[in-house]
Amino acid sequence: MKQTSVGGNKKKLANILSMVVLIIIFIAYMFPFLMVVINSLKQKRDIIKSPFSWLFTIKGLSFDNFVKAFTQMDFLNAFKNSLIVTVSATVLVTLFAAMLAYYVVRHKNWVSKIVFALMVASMIIPFQAIMIPLVNIYGGMLNILNHRLTLIFMHTGFSMAMSVFMFHGFINGNIPIALEEAAYIDGCTHFQTFFKIVFPLLKPIISTMVILNAMAFWNDFLLPSLVLTDKELLTLPLSTYSFYGTYSADYGTIMAGLLLCVVPILILYVVLQKQIINGVVAGAVK
Amino acid sequence: MKSKSNGKDFCIFALPGLFCFVAVVIIPFVYGVYLTLTDWDGVSSVKNFVGLANFVGVGKDSQFWMSLLLTFKYVVFVVVIVNVLAFAIAYLLTRGMKGQNFFRAGFFTPNLIGGIVLGYIWQFVFSRVFVNIGESTGWSLFEVSWLSDPTKAFAALVLVSVWQLSGYMILIYVAGFMGLNEDVMEAASIDGASGWRKMRSIVLPLMMSSVTICLFLTLSRAFMVYDVNLSLTAGAPYGTTEMAAMHVYEKAFTSRQFGLGQAEALILFVIVACISGLQVYLTKKKEVQA
Numbered sequence: 001m002k003q004t005s006v007g008g009n010k011k012k013l014a015n016i017l018s019m020v021v022l023i024i025i026f027i028a029y030m031f032p033f034l035m036v037v038i039n040s041l042k043q044k045r046d047i048i049k050s051p052f053s054w055l056f057t058i059k060g061l062s063f064d065n066f067v068k069a070f071t072q073m074d075f076l077n078a079f080k081n082s083l084i085v086t087v088s089a090t091v092l093v094t095l096f097a098a099m100l101a102y103y104v105v106r107h108k109n110w111v112s113k114i115v116f117a118l119m120v121a122s123m124i125i126p127f128q129a130i131m132i133p134l135v136n137i138y139g140g141m142l143n144i145l146n147h148r149l150t151l152i153f154m155h156t157g158f159s160m161a162m163s164v165f166m167f168h169g170f171i172n173g174n175i176p177i178a179l180e181e182a183a184y185i186d187g188c189t190h191f192q193t194f195f196k197i198v199f200p201l202l203k204p205i206i207s208t209m210v211i212l213n214a215m216a217f218w219n220d221f222l223l224p225s226l227v228l229t230d231k232e233l234l235t236l237p238l239s240t241y242s243f244y245g246t247y248s249a250d251y252g253t254i255m256a257g258l259l260l261c262v263v264p265i266l267i268l269y270v271v272l273q274k275q276i277i278n279g280v281v282a283g284a285v286k
Numbered sequence: 287m288k289s290k291s292n293g294k295d296f297c298i299f300a301l302p303g304l305f306c307f308v309a310v311v312i313i314p315f316v317y318g319v320y321l322t323l324t325d326w327d328g329v330s331s332v333k334n335f336v337g338l339a340n341f342v343g344v345g346k347d348s349q350f351w352m353s354l355l356l357t358f359k360y361v362v363f364v365v366v367i368v369n370v371l372a373f374a375i376a377y378l379l380t381r382g383m384k385g386q387n388f389f390r391a392g393f394f395t396p397n398l399i400g401g402i403v404l405g406y407i408w409q410f411v412f413s414r415v416f417v418n419i420g421e422s423t424g425w426s427l428f429e430v431s432w433l434s435d436p437t438k439a440f441a442a443l444v445l446v447s448v449w450q451l452s453g454y455m456i457l458i459y460v461a462g463f464m465g466l467n468e469d470v471m472e473a474a475s476i477d478g479a480s481g482w483r484k485m486r487s488i489v490l491p492l493m494m495s496s497v498t499i500c501l502f503l504t505l506s507r508a509f510m511v512y513d514v515n516l517s518l519t520a521g522a523p524y525g526t527t528e529m530a531a532m533h534v535y536e537k538a539f540t541s542r543q544f545g546l547g548q549a550e551a552l553i554l555f556v557i558v559a560c561i562s563g564l565q566v567y568l569t570k571k572k573e574v575q576a
Contacts, residue, residue: 018378024374026392029449032407033395034303035415047565050422051415096303103299107292122311123484124562126510128531130311130556132538132548133318136326158309160303219400222512226539237400241517244406251410258403265398273391280394280454281461 004011024219036262040065041257047251065256069131069217072247077232078239079264085148085224085235089155089282091161097209098202102194106177108270116168127158127222135226139242145200161212166283170205171198211272211279218265236261297528308562309484322549327343342551349525350525350550352535356440357509360529363444364451369500373493374454376459390460394453396423401450408432408446409518443527446514451507455500462496463489491574498569500563509558 039047041062069075104112134154175198183193196201221237228234234242240261247253268277322332322340344350375393379386396404413431420428432438465487474484512531515521521528521536528536534554538547 002383015381015383018381019383022375022378022383022389026389029393029396029453032411032449034413036407040411051418090315092306096306099299101296107295109292111296112300115300119307122307122315124506124559125311125315126506126555126558128510128512128534129551130314130318131535131542132551133314134310135312135323135539136321136544153306154310157306159518160307161311164303164564189430191298194299215398221400221402237402240406241319241402244517251414255408255410258406261403264401265394266415269391269395269398275393275399277391278455280397281457284454284458286501 016026023220030174033262036255036259037252040259041083043251044250047180047255055142065252068253069243069257069260073239073243074231074262075260078234078236081148081233082218082235082237085151086157086214087103089152089159091219092152092156092208093159093213094206098164098167098199098206099194100160101164101171102198104164104168105171105175106180111176116134116164118166122161123165129227131222135159138227146230146233148228149238151224154221154223154227155217159216163209166209167202170202173199192286207275208279211276212283215276257275289418296562319550320550321545322552326544327515332576336545340545340551343543343546344549347537347546347550349528350530350533350537353528353530354529357511357530360369360440360444360511361505361508364447365501365504367448368443368451368455368504369497371448372455372457372500373454373497376463377490379460381457386460387438390456393456396450397444397454400516404446407440408449412442412527426505433519434523435522439527440521443511443515443518446518447508450514450530451504457503458496458500458503459493462493477542479510491572494573496567498566498573501569504560505562505565509554509561 033103035051039051039175043062093217100115135145138150138154179197179201180193181198188196219237221241224235224238225241228238229243241255243257244254247257301529314508321338323335325336325339326333383389412433416428419425422428432442435463470492471484471486474488478489510531511529512535513528515529517533519527521532530550531554534547537550538544541547
C-alpha cells in the first residue's frame with residue numbers, strides 16, 4: 001500500500017515513526033537472547049556483579065562454560081536422541097498419514113467416513129486429557145515405557161489426525177484422479193500408483209507437514225518426560241530440564257547450556273527460513 | 287479403484303496410520319473416561335469402581351478451582367495482549383516497510399525453541415538481569431525478583447507467553463494483511479475514509495478469518511500452558527502460579543490420584559472445547575467476503 005500522493009511529508013513521518021516503534025519492540029524481543037549470549041561467556045561472579053557488562057570490559061572471558069555444559073548435559077547423546085526420535089517419527093507420520101488420507105479420499109465408503117470424522121473430532125482433545133491413561137496403559141499394563149520406539153510410536157499417533165486432515169485437503173483439491181487411472185491402465189498396482197505417481201505430487205504439503213511435525217517433536221517436553229526416564233535416552237529438552245535442576249545456581253554454565261540447545265535450531269532456521277515460515281502459515285490457515 | 291481389492295488396500299494404506307492413531311489417542315481417551323470412575327492410585331493392582339465419587343472429589347478440590355480461575359485470568363490476558371500486539375505489529379510490517387521479512391523472521395524465533403528452554407532464559411532475566419537493573423537504578427519495580435511475588439510472577443508468566451506466542455500470530459496476521467484486496471482499500475480512500483475509519487469498517491471485517499484462526503490458536507495454547515509454567519515458576523511462590531494443566535499433572539503423577547486427576551483433565555477438556563467452539567462460532571459469523 002504505497003500512498004505518496006497526498007500529504008507526502010506526513011506519511012513519511014508516520015513511516016519513520018512506525019519504523020522506530022518496530023525497532024524498539026524488536027530489540028525488546030531479542031533482549032533475552034542477547035543476555036544469554038553475553039553471559040554464557042562470563043564467569044559467575046561477573047554475572048552476579050553485572051549481567052550487562054559487555055564482553056570486552058571484563059576479564060576472565062572464556063569458553064569454559066560451554067565445555068562444562070557440553071559434558072555435563074551429555075549434549076551429544078541428548079542431541080542424538082532428539083535427532084533419532086524426531087527424524088523417525090516425522091518420516092513415519094508423513095508416510096502413514098499420506099497413505100491414510102489417500103485411502104480416505106479415494107474410497108468413499110462408510111469405513112473411511114467414520115475414520116476421517118473420528119480423526120477430525122479428536123483434534124480438539126488436548127494432550128493433557130489423554131496423558132494419564134496413556135501412562136497407565138503403556139507403563140502399567142504393557143510395560144514398554146522407557147524405549148525410544150515407544151516415544152516414536154506415540155509421536156506418530158498423536159500427530160496423525162492433524163496430518164491426515166492436511167493431506168486429505170491437499171489430495172482432494174490438487175491430485176486429479178485421471179493421472180491414477182492412466183497409471184492403472186498402464187498396469188500399475190495401487191501401491192505403485194501411490195508411490196510413483198501420487199506421493200511425488202504431494203511435495204508441497206509434505207514439506208509443510210515435515211516442518212510442523214519435526215518442530216513439534218524436537219521441542220516437545222511433556223510426552224517425552226512421561227515416556228523416558230532412563231538417562232541414556234533423554235532428549236534435548238529433557239536433558240536441559242535435568243541439567244538445570246542440578247546447576248541452577250551456576251549461571252554461566254546454564255546460559256551456555258541453553259545456548260547450545262538453541263543454536264542447532266537457529267542454524268536450521270537461517271537456512272530454511274522461507275520454507276519454515278511458509279509452512280507455519282500454510283499449516284495455520286488450513 | 288476397484289472394490290474387489292478393497293480389503294487389501296485398506297490394510298496397506300489405512301491400517302498403519304489408523305493403528306497408531308487408535309492405539310495412542312482413542313484407546314487412552316476411552317480408557318481415561320473409565321479411569322475417572324475408579325480410585326486407582328497408579329500402583330496397586332486393584333481398581334475399585336467408585337462411580338462418580340471422583341467428580342464429587344473434583345468439586346471439593348479447591349486447589350483445582352483456584353488453578354482453573356487463575357488459568358482463566360491468564361488466558362484472558364494472554365489472548366487479548368497477544369492478538370492486539372500481533373495485529374498491530376503485522377499492520378506496521380505490511381505498510382511497505384523495508385526489512386519486513388527480517389522482522390517477521392526475528393519475531394518468530396521464540397516459537398522455534400521449546401517452552402522449557404524459553405522459561406529458563408526468562409528465569410535468568412527476571413531473577414538476575416532485572417534485579418541488577420533495580421539495584422543499580424534504585425527502581426523499586428525491579429528491586430526484588432518478580433518470580434518471588436505472586437502477582438508479579440503471574441505477570442511474568444503472561445509476559446513470557448505473550449513474547450512466545452505473538453511471533454506466530456504475527457505471521458498469520460501478516461499473511462492476512464497481504465491478502466487484503468488493494469482495490470477495496472483504494473476505493474475506500476477515494477471515498478474519503480480516514481485511516482481509523484478504514485481500519486474499523488474495512489480492514490477489520492476483512493481480517494476476521496485471520497482473527498478466528500489466531501484467537502483459536504492462542505486460546506487453546508494458553509489454556510494448556512505447561513512447559514513455560516514449569517520452567518519459569520514451577521507454581522512458585524507457594525503454588526500461587528500453578529495453572530490447571532500443571533495441577534492435573536501434579537494430581538496424577540505426584541499425589542498419585544489418577545482417577546481424580548483424569549476427572550479434572552476431562553473437565554478441563556470440556557471447558558476448553560466449549561470455549562473454543564463458541565469463539566469459532568462467534569468470530570466466523572463476523573467473517574465477510576471482499
